Amino acid sequence: MAEPLRICITGGAGQIAYSLLYSICKGDVFGSNQPLTLLLLDIQPMMAVFGRCSDGTAGLCLFLCYKVDIVSTADPKIAFKNIDVAILVGAMPRKEGMERKDLLKANAKIFVEQGKALNEVAKKTVKVLVVGNPANTNCMVAQLNAPSIPATNFTCLTRLDMNRAKAQIASRLGTRVEQVKNVIIWGNHSSTQYPDVNHGVVDLGNGPVSIREAVKDDNWLNGDFVKTVQKRGAAIIAARKLSSAMSAAKAICDHMRDWWFGTPEGEIVSMGVVSDGSYGLPQGIVYSYPLTIGPNHKWEIKQDLDH
Numbered sequence: 249m250a251e252p253l254r255i256c257i258t259g260g261a262g263q264i265a266y267s268l269l270y271s272i273c274k275g276d277v278f279g280s281n282q283p284l285t286l287l288l289l290d291i292q293p294m295m296a297v298f299g300r301c302s303d304g305t306a307g308l309c310l311f312l313c314y315k316v317d318i319v320s321t322a323d324p325k326i327a328f329k330n331i332d333v334a335i336l337v338g339a340m341p342r343k344e345g346m347e348r349k350d351l352l353k354a355n356a357k358i359f360v361e362q363g364k365a366l367n368e369v370a371k372k373t374v375k376v377l378v379v380g381n382p383a384n385t386n387c388m389v390a391q392l393n394a395p396s397i398p399a400t401n402f403t404c405l406t407r408l409d410m411n412r413a414k415a416q417i418a419s420r421l422g423t424r425v426e427q428v429k430n431v432i433i434w435g436n437h438s439s440t441q442y443p444d445v446n447h448g449v450v451d452l453g454n455g456p457v458s459i460r461e462a463v464k465d466d467n468w469l470n471g472d473f474v475k476t477v478q479k480r481g482a483a484i485i486a487a488r489k490l491s492s493a494m495s496a497a498k499a500i501c502d503h504m505r506d507w508w509f510g511t512p513e514g515e516i517v518s519m520g521v522v523s524d525g526s527y528g529l530p531q532g533i534v535y536s537y538p539l540t541i542g543p544n545h546k547w548e549i550k551q552d553l554d555h
């Protein structure tokens with residue numbers, strides 16, 4: 249029997265985690281035969297919520313997955329002990345009228361503390377996905393505070409933006425999202441990102457064609473399409489008074505599954521990673537690039553795309 253993977257989810261009592269636990273327990277990310285130990289971290293006042301949630305989750309796991317053990321704690325050093333994967337969701341969420349940068353002060357100190365705790369007690373091979381906003385900056389803060397872990401093990405979530413961009417194209421063409429491939433998100437998970445369809449393809453039944461060729465409307469692709477993707481997070485908050493949860497959980501699963509098992513042949517995905525200077529960007533910042541991912545969780549930035 250495989251050894252259990254130790255997976256920590258922070259913000260474990262929050263709304264994204266509530267949607268995420270189901271898919272992880274069901275095996276959507278690490279496979280349904282993979283035993284898991286889930287370590288749920290939240291702040292002390294949320295421990296009462298955990299009592300109820302983890303009972304529910306444990307019950308669910310009996311039905312869904314080979315074997316899942318659950319530990320809930322308010323201590324990062326317990327939550328991060330010997331972990332294989334850290335999904336850092338816990339942070340103050342954005343409210344209506346706030347940009348992600350408004351969260352910086354409140355959230356940076358969480359990621360300093362968590363970076364240090366990862367450095368001290370996590371496996372050196374731990375794969376870290378930062379979701380809490382501002383995600384790129386928080387990822388960089390955590391990474392800089394964990395110098396004993398390779399910088400390539402830190403990523404942040406821009407898959408939600410990529411999924412949103414693909415959904416816009418699919419909806420415009422009346423096809424399924426799965427038929428749209430290789431849309432790129434460059435930059436930050438924020439309204440400054442650039443959703444790029446210039447290398448993307450769509451299959452409308454006769455094999456892949458370029459998205460520009462299929463859509464036949466450059467004004468829309470260069471205008472409303474870009475703005476809609478950039479502002480989608482704010483539109484969700486305006487409508488729900490809460491930020492995206494189920495779509496964020498789905499994007500986390502997509503990101504982690506591709507990182508764990510690799511990308512399909514010929515496909516690129518976008519993730520925020522620590523820049524090595526590719527495409528003329530400063531080294532060390534966390535920037536969303538197009539990646540291919542091979543076996544053993546090794547990603548590479550796709551080079552030489554017109555940009």
Ligand code: NAI
Nearest residue numbers: 259261262263264290338339340341342380381405408496
């Ligand atoms: P939520 O408020 O429902 O849950 C956040 C949880 O984090 C709460 O249970 C809170 O107690 C916990 N928390 C706060 N400080 C903590 C700490 N120091 N350690 C551990 N847990 C802590 O928020 P929600 O909706 O789950 O969102 C979480 C974060 O994800 C927010 O920052 C939000 O802006 C961000 N987000 C990022 C997306 C992305 O694509 N990168 C998409 C959607 C949301």
